[in-house]
Amino acid sequence: MFKRVLIANRGEIALRIQRACHQLGLETVMVYSQGDAGAAYLEQADLALCIGPAAPAQSYLDATALLQAAQASGAQAVHPGYGFLSENAAFSEAVSAAGLTFIGPDAECIRRMGDKVAAKRAMREAGVPCVPGPEGALPAELDTVCSIAAEIGYPVIIKAAGGGGGRGMRVVHSEQELGQAVSVTREEARRAFGNPELYMEKFLGHPRHVEIQVLCDRHGNGVWLGSRDCSLQRRHQKVLEEAPAPGIEPDVLARVGERCVQACRHIGYQGVGTFEFLFEDGEFYFIEMNTRLQVEHPVTELTTGIDIVEQQLRVARGEVLELRQEQIITHGHSLECRINAEDPHTFIPTPGTVSRWDIPGGIGVRVDTHVTTGYRVPPYYDSMIAKLITHGATREQAMARMRTALAQFRIEGIASNLPLHRNILQDPAFIEGAVDIHHLEHWLKTRQAGN
Amino acid sequence: MEQQRIKSLIDLLQASDLSELTLSEAGSTLTLARQADMVQNTPSPALAGLTVATTLAQAKPPAPAAALSQDIPSPLYGILHLTPAPGEASFVTVGQQVEAGAVLCIVEAMKMFHQIQAPRAGVVEALLAEAGSEVDAGQPVVRIGG
Numbered sequence: 001m002f003k004r005v006l007i008a009n010r011g012e013i014a015l016r017i018q019r020a021c022h023q024l025g026l027e028t029v030m031v032y033s034q035g036d037a038g039a040a041y042l043e044q045a046d047l048a049l050c051i052g053p054a055a056p057a058q059s060y061l062d063a064t065a066l067l068q069a070a071q072a073s074g075a076q077a078v079h080p081g082y083g084f085l086s087e088n089a090a091f092s093e094a095v096s097a098a099g100l101t102f103i104g105p106d107a108e109c110i111r112r113m114g115d116k117v118a119a120k121r122a123m124r125e126a127g128v129p130c131v132p133g134p135e136g137a138l139p140a141e142l143d144t145v146c147s148i149a150a151e152i153g154y155p156v157i158i159k160a161a162g163g164g165g166g167r168g169m170r171v172v173h174s175e176q177e178l179g180q181a182v183s184v185t186r187e188e189a190r191r192a193f194g195n196p197e198l199y200m201e202k203f204l205g206h207p208r209h210v211e212i213q214v215l216c217d218r219h220g221n222g223v224w225l226g227s228r229d230c231s232l233q234r235r236h237q238k239v240l241e242e243a244p245a246p247g248i249e250p251d252v253l254a255r256v257g258e259r260c261v262q263a264c265r266h267i268g269y270q271g272v273g274t275f276e277f278l279f280e281d282g283e284f285y286f287i288e289m290n291t292r293l294q295v296e297h298p299v300t301e302l303t304t305g306i307d308i309v310e311q312q313l314r315v316a317r318g319e320v321l322e323l324r325q326e327q328i329i330t331h332g333h334s335l336e337c338r339i340n341a342e343d344p345h346t347f348i349p350t351p352g353t354v355s356r357w358d359i360p361g362g363i364g365v366r367v368d369t370h371v372t373t374g375y376r377v378p379p380y381y382d383s384m385i386a387k388l389i390t391h392g393a394t395r396e397q398a399m400a401r402m403r404t405a406l407a408q409f410r411i412e413g414i415a416s417n418l419p420l421h422r423n424i425l426q427d428p429a430f431i432e433g434a435v436d437i438h439h440l441e442h443w444l445k446t447r448q449a450g451n
Numbered sequence: 452m453e454q455q456r457i458k459s460l461i462d463l464l465q466a467s468d469l470s471e472l473t474l475s476e477a478g479s480t481l482t483l484a485r486q487a488d489m490v491q492n493t494p495s496p497a498l499a500g501l502t503v504a505t506t507l508a509q510a511k512p513p514a515p516a517a518a519l520s521q522d523i524p525s526p527l528y529g530i531l532h533l534t535p536a537p538g539e540a541s542f543v544t545v546g547q548q549v550e551a552g553a554v555l556c557i558v559e560a561m562k563m564f565h566q567i568q569a570p571r572a573g574v575v576e577a578l579l580a581e582a583g584s585e586v587d588a589g590q591p592v593v594r595i596g597g
Contacts, residue, residue: 055530055583341561349561351528352588379529379585383561 001317002076002101003027004046008066009081012387013293015041015370017079020309029073031066033059035378041370047073054380060084063091067098077101077316083382086292087114103316104271105291112267113289117161117199123286126263129256131278131285133201137161142179145200149178152202158182160189161197168192171203204285206436207278209233210245212260213300214273215311217321222264224257225300225308226330232424232440234347239417239440240424241336243299246395246433248279256284261325272297272312278437295387298368299334302391333395335402337421339369339386339409341377344419351379355413360405364391364398377414385416395433399425423447520576522591523567529560531592533582543575543593555593558586573597 004027007014014030018041021028030045035054042048049069052059059065061084070078078095080086086104093107104110113119117137120130132152138145149156149172158181160168168189172181182198190196208231216222229245230238244253260275274290297308306323315321341350357373369386371377377385388405392398406422427443429435525531533541533556542554549555553569556578574597580586 348527348565349529349563351560379560381561 004029004073004075005077005079005103005313006031006066006070006073006075007045007079007081008060009079009084009086010036010039010060010370010381011041012368012370012384013081013295015044016368017081017309018044020307020313021079023307024310024313026313029069029075031059031069033380035059035380039370039375040372049073054378056084056380063088063094066091067094067100070095070100071098075100077103079103079313080292082292082295087290089114101316103312105269105273109267109269110291113291115161116159116163116288117197119289120199120286122267123263123289126259126266128259128263128275128286129277129284131201131204131287133199137197137199138182142182145182146175146178148200149175152200155203155205157201157203158185158198159201160185160193160195161199162193162195163189204278204280206438207280207285208245208434209238209437210248210277210279210284212257212275212277213294213297213308214260214264214269214275215306215308215315215321215323216261216264216270216273217315218270218318219320220265221321222261222269223321223323223325223328224260225304225306225328227253227257228296228299229434230296231435231437232430233437234440234444238296239338240421241296241299241338242395242398243303243334244330245279246333252282252284271315272308280436295338295384296336298366298387298389299336302334302366302389303330303332304328305331332391332393333398334389334391335398336387336389337402337406338384338417339388339411339421340383340417341385341414342383342417343415344417347417349379349383350415351377351383352414353377354385354411356410357412358408358410359386360388360408362401362404364401365405366390388421399431520594520596521570521573522579523555523570523593523595524589525558525567525586525592526588527558527560527565528588529558529565529586531580531582531584531586532557532559532564533578545575545577547575548597549573549575549595558592567592569595571595 005021006029007017008031010032018028027046029047030042031049031051032042033052033054037050051065051069052062063085078100085091087110089107089110092102092104092110095102112122121135123130134148155171155173158170158172163169170181170185172178186196186198189198208229211228211230213225214222215225226243227245228241228243230241232240272293274294276287277284278287293312301308343350353376354371354373357371359367366389367386371385390398390401390405392401403425406418409418411418424430429439542556543549549569551569551571554566555569556567558565558567573595575593576596577594579591579594586592
């Protein structure tokens with residue numbers, strides 16, 4: 001069993017993992033780039049090592065540098081966090097080949113779930129509901145593609161098998177557009193992902209994004225930890241998340257949750273993971289699985305009372321999962337606002353020095369952040385500088401706590417999206433709950449038109 | 452402009468210590484420039500050191516400010532890129548003529564790429580920061596002249 005963990009990440013999630021390690025009595029090795037040198041969160045580590053220049057490709061994405069740091073520091077395990085190398089099968093493989101524990105699933109699982117066609121096939125086999133569409137990749141002959149589309153019914157969406165994050169996809173409304181859409185997407189996929197394989201699905205017009213958190217050990221035990229709704233998105237980036245997903249019948253949710261756990265057993269999954277679904281008219285449609293810890297995991301922690309990162313470390317150490325499904329009960333409601341260093345109107349990033357940083361507090365308020373007064377937000381990485389999370393006995397109470405917390409949060413020196421979140425928390429549709437994934441973009445357009 | 456008038460302007464420049472002379476009148480613009488090296492090496496005959504740099508532009512006279520240099524600032528704090536991708540050719544090189552709207556460089560911040568475009572046509576006189584370096588919001592990155 002490992003005693004010393006190398007945290008191959010930066011910022012708030014590196015600090016989150018560090019806390020969980022220390023709470024379990026594990027030592028931490030934190031790596032950092034020159035762009036993060038001097039950051040306060042590195043001071044608490046048992047050992048901090050600089051692994052390269054600020055550019056991610058030469059530091060947090062450099063598998064060789066990370067492995068060398070792990071070996072030089074005597075770390076026996078590597079936690080990849082989210083982003084960077086967290087869903088890189090070759091990295092998981094390299095960590096294991098070096099005789100270290102990768103805190104996450106094995107390379108085979110990451111590879112399988114990273115390929116959308118293979119992932120969908122695995123989910124179908126496990127009985128997880130998927131979006132209507134053929135199982136395999138699209139054939140080259142346009143006639144066959146046309147008949148597939150006709151069978152699904154327009155509108156359809158063409159997606160690159162190797163794509164993700166909203167890239168490499170195109171909605172087609174009629175047969176006239178189909179041929180061109182397929183060839184353009186294929187070319188994009190070939191260039192951007194090195195894989196020209198495409199697949200086709202029914203395009204859902206007004207879905208919500210609902211996801212299921214799972215946790216599995218190495219001994220075939222697994223549980224699902226409730227639902228999250230992440231429908232508030234801008235350009236496929238989540239802005240505000242909540243748990244549980246409002247207005248979904250518990251038995252409908254339980255059915256899909258159980259299927260997710262079955263799917264994990266089917267593919268031999270271990271660790272934490274998330275099944276992402278589109279939810280429309282009472283039906284769930286699998287879109288993809290994230291084989292890692294997610295940004296929005298705290299809303300599940302606050303509603304279930306389970307420390308997900310602690311559990312992730314425990315199962316990676318080979319412990320048998322003690323949690324039983326019947327013990328997992330969600331209490332109340334939780335919201336998370338992603339606080340970004342960006343202009344609240346233009347969304348232009350605003351890296352720079354934070355001259356004032358007053359974070360809110362009080363009952364039911366949690367702030368996950370690595371930022372302190374005087375911190376210089378580097379321009380090299382993601383714009384998220386904090387996660388503001390609230391919990392309440394009801395959704396109304398969680399919202400009330402969020403409004404107060406947002407009002408008391410003071411960031412000076414750089415612009416942030418705090419004003420955007422304050423506005424969202426006043427939006428009648430959001431307050432009512434269960435908006436679809438297009439709602440925020442429509443709302444932003446209306447706001448722009450009003451100005 | 453009449454040939455006689457141009458000849459008299461050449462004489463005027465020759466007699467002065469100016470290195471360049473630009474005259475705009477009635478929709479025409481004429482620029483006369485003295486070539487420094489030739490002035491040094493071959494002081495005579497009289498016209499050898501002078502070149503008619505710009506011919507008569509009847510249709511579109513440039514704005515009066517066009518001859519002045521202008522420093523283009525980065526709109527945000529980020530990392531300066533002078534090429535579209537590593538290993539590719541630069542967007543622009545010093546001495547290059549650019550049109551208004553031409554991409555001069557990119558400033559990257561937080562995974563987003565912001566193109567900096569030429570606000571007007573001109574010649575790239577200088578690149579004011581190194582590729583890959585951090586530039587502050589408002590820091591000049593490219594100088595456009597001519």
